[in-house]
Amino acid sequence: MSILEYEDRTVPLPLFFSSLGLMTGFTFVFPLLGILTLPTAIFVVVSIINGDIDFIDEEVKPVIREEE
Numbered sequence: 001m002s003i004l005e006y007e008d009r010t011v012p013l014p015l016f017f018s019s020l021g022l023m024t025g026f027t028f029v030f031p032l033l034g035i036l037t038l039p040t041a042i043f044v045v046v047s048i049i050n051g052d053i054d055f056i057d058e059e060v061k062p063v064i065r066e067e068e
Helices: 013-050
Strands: none
Touching: none
């Protein structure tokens, strides 16, 4: 059964157009997000493997200079 079979039931146009806009918007946005975030994720993983990014805090020892 469809909602169109009932004459007293109507779908408000703002509700219809907002759902249509969301579906269309997400359809166009998701490929763009994939194109932008996939290289970024690969770059972060490669940087972690290479050691450019590390999550371990190393202890920094102060350098004591001897006065001449």
